[in-house]
Amino acid sequence: MSALLAGIDVGTSGVKVGLFDADGRLLGLGRRRHAVSHPRPGWAECDPELWWRGILHSLNAACQAAGLAARDVSALGVGVLFPCVAPLDADGRPLHPAILYSDQRSLAQVAAIERAVGRHEYEHTIGNRLVPGTCAATSVAWLRDERPAVWRRAATFGFANTFVTGRLTGRFRADPSMAGLSGMMDIRQPGRWSEELCERIGLDAGRLPPIIGSSEVVGEVAGAAAEEAGLSPGTPVVCGAGDVIACAVGxxxxxxxxxxxxxxxxxxxxxxxxxxxxxxxxxxxxxxxxxxxxxxxxxxxxxxxxxxxxxxxxxxxxxxxxxxxxxxxxxxxxxxxxxxxxxxxxxxxxxxxxxxxxxxxxxxxxxxxxxxxxxxxxxxxxxxxxxxxxxxxxxxxxxxxxxxxxxxxxxxxxxxxxxxxxxxxxxxxxxxxxxxxxxxxxxxxxxxxxxxxxxxxxxxxxxxxxxxxxxxxxxxxxxxxxxxxxxxxxxxxxxxxxxxxxxx
CATH class of the missing domain: 3.30.420.40 (ATPase, nucleotide binding domain)
Structure with missing residues (x-):
């Protein structure tokens, strides 16, 4: 059998999994919707466990539609809503609902970054705008200021693909598209976190996931994830990218x-x-x-x-x-x-x-x-x-x-x-x-x-x-x-x- 490639799409309102052959032909598709929570005006968050359950459901549905088994999958990739901050413990368990790109709770943190760095200098450094949510640094800073217990316990302040690939492999990474919209990378030095910038805005670059290419292999499907999803242990999982990047590639x-x-x-x-x-x-x-x-x-x-x-x-x-x-x-x-x-x-x-x-x-x-x-x-x-x-x-x-x-x-x-x-x-x-x-x-x-x-x-x-x-x-x-x-x-x-x- 030729390569069977699984594409996971974790979006704002749902998850889809598509199974493709090496020529890009769609063999089976599964989907499941999930809800975004708005616990207060201007807040937008989602429990990452909903993403995982959506992946399991959609993968199973795609396999049924294709008449194949999950163990036949040769490799998995992901495209995810972004930017989106998910604080994870050392085992990859979410410590707080993921804070989405449309979330506005971190206005005070925007003001704090303006005082610490200056808006013009900061935006020139990151190559993007300083706004709540879409600049992920503001959401990380909000967790630091408003959820100190989460801040202390978090081993990784990751993104949606950090959570998904981490759940599959036990390894936690981010890709350059996540870093690009994070507000924690100098656009003149892409591919690595700016320790200097993070220090100036009071964040810990050491707790950000290592950056690898969007098509680089994070690791292999292992342990409980293999059993839960029906995937073969050892199946390679690539880091993937933001959903806009995945759509542009596709x-x-x-x-x-x-x-x-x-x-x-x-x-x-x-x-x-x-x-x-x-x-x-x-x-x-x-x-x-x-x-x-x-x-x-x-x-x-x-x-x-x-x-x-x-x-x-x-x-x-x-x-x-x-x-x-x-x-x-x-x-x-x-x-x-x-x-x-x-x-x-x-x-x-x-x-x-x-x-x-x-x-x-x-x-x-x-x-x-x-x-x-x-x-x-x-x-x-x-x-x-x-x-x-x-x-x-x-x-x-x-x-x-x-x-x-x-x-x-x-x-x-x-x-x-x-x-x-x-x-x-x-x-x-x-x-x-x-x-x-x-x-x-x-x-x-x-x-x-x-x-x-x-x-x-x-x-x-x-x-x-x-x-x-x-x-x-x-x-x-x-x-x-x-x-x-x-x-x-x-x-x-x-x-x-x-x-x-x-x-x-």
């Missing part, structure tokens, strides 16, 4: 002429680069190919806003609720009757990087219908993505740059069309959408020697069956006018949003 992105637009709970644009972008509205992190970078334009709540609307306005959930929302939005005219929606339900990242930003409907009248509101939410998410596209010199608005759109929301034809119209450019939608699990599996194959180079692995993922969504010129012109108004909403609402946040 989407076949090698060069700066191909962007992967990942639609999901948060919408992200990922563009391979030869060096970090100086545009601080985007995030920088290491790509899976050594010595390369990935520029990321990251929203915070585009997909979350749709789930929120379905739940709170329609009293529904899941695919049925989304279909109801889509039917409503289809019945409304483009522009939603002059209604704009700001989808900042968990603050916002690109381009404003403001954890205290808040969402808003602007333009409500007595004539506004529920259909208008449904369409405004879909359009608002698209306007947020346009702002990400306008960064980094607007390279993503250039038709010469291919944009491949992947993720669950691409199944919604109306929303695809709205996005193409708002962006004013074509979007390519590959028929194969399991890019996250495929990317993780390709990293596994690269680490296990199935592929001889990164280029060979990524070329397997290059899509051949692609549907192009073209913008409608008339609607695109209308949306260009509305986009100009949308771009002014943040500045107009920011002072009130911050005031309300202080009063909450």
């Amino acid at each position: 989407g076949g992105a090698r060069r700066p002429d191909t962007c992967i637009y990942i639609a999901g709970s948060t919408d992200c644009t990922a563009l391979p680069m030869t060096e970090p972008t100086p545009d601080r509205r985007w995030a920088n992190t290491a790509y899976a190919a050594p010595g390369t970078w990935l520029g990321i334009g990251a929203t915070t709540s585009t997909g979350v806003a749709v789930e929120w609307f379905v739940r709170e306005f329609l009293g529904d959930a899941g695919e049925q609720g989304l279909q109801r929302m889509t039917r409503l939005a289809t019945s409304a005219d483009p522009g939603a009757g002059g209604l704009l929606f700001l989808p900042y339900l968990q603050g916002e990242r690109t381009p404003v990087w403001d954890p205290q930003a808040r969402g808003a409907f602007v333009g409500l009248t007595a004539g506004t219908s529920l259909a208008d509101m449904a369409r405004a939410v879909l359009e608002g998410a698209a306007f947020a993505v346009r702002q990400a596209f306008e960064c980094a010199g607007g390279v993503l608005l250039d038709p010469a740059t291919e944009v491949r759109m992947v993720g669950g929301p691409t199944q919604n034809a109306l929303w695809n069309g709205i996005k193409a119209d708002v962006l004013g450019r074509p979007l390519d939608v590959p028929a194969f959408q399991e890019t996250g699990t495929l990317g993780a599996a390709l990293l596994a194959g690269l680490g296990a020697g199935v592929y001889s180079s990164f280029g060979d692995a990524v070329d397997i993922a290059r899509p051949t069956d692609v549907r192009t969504v073209e913008p409608d010129p008339a609607r695109a012109a209308r949306y260009a006018e509305l986009s100009a108004a949308y771009a002014r909403l943040y500045a107009a609402t920011c002072p009130i949003a911050h005031m309300l946040g202080d009063l909450a």
Whole structure:
């Protein structure tokens, strides 16, 4: 039997496991949803044990779908939500729920880092923005300040792939993509923790996991994990990377002429680069190919806003609720009757990087219908993505740059069309959408020697069956006018949003 590669995708709202052969063909897929907890306003956390149970369930389901056994797996790779801080004891047990990228609890720690280093110097050093959650150092500092017992007991302040690969192998590592968004690495010295920077902000670099390549083998499946998952002892496990990196690999992105637009709970644009972008509205992190970078334009709540609307306005959930929302939005005219929606339900990242930003409907009248509101939410998410596209010199608005759109929301034809119209450019939608699990599996194959180079692995993922969504010129012109108004909403609402946040 040829190599059987398992790609594990631990996302914000669920886990998927895909089984692939060496040619990248999907043989079986399993999935399981899990919940993110919001114990206080602005907090977002998840119990890592939910990830592990999701992996066990999804691996079993994938094996059943493929008619194979877990013991047949040749190598495993992971793609995970990031950044996300998981404090672990010496045996890899979580000591606290993992603190997610969208968490805002560490505003005081942001202020403390500003006092200790200065915002400009710190952001110049790390190559990214100093914000709660997305800058993982702030979450580690919060645990130090607010959970001293956890701080004392933690052997490792790891990330989601640290936990998953550690549970499988008993060894704890992180990859360069985690380090790149951690706020604890000097971007001029990638691949290692900055002891100097950590000391200046009061963190212990000695308790961060060693950094290895995303396709390097952490160790082999061992002990209880082999028995629990049904995997063969000795199966190699590679470190893996953040989910955006895995999706870019699984989407076949090698060069700066191909962007992967990942639609999901948060919408992200990922563009391979030869060096970090100086545009601080985007995030920088290491790509899976050594010595390369990935520029990321990251929203915070585009997909979350749709789930929120379905739940709170329609009293529904899941695919049925989304279909109801889509039917409503289809019945409304483009522009939603002059209604704009700001989808900042968990603050916002690109381009404003403001954890205290808040969402808003602007333009409500007595004539506004529920259909208008449904369409405004879909359009608002698209306007947020346009702002990400306008960064980094607007390279993503250039038709010469291919944009491949992947993720669950691409199944919604109306929303695809709205996005193409708002962006004013074509979007390519590959028929194969399991890019996250495929990317993780390709990293596994690269680490296990199935592929001889990164280029060979990524070329397997290059899509051949692609549907192009073209913008409608008339609607695109209308949306260009509305986009100009949308771009002014943040500045107009920011002072009130911050005031309300202080009063909450």
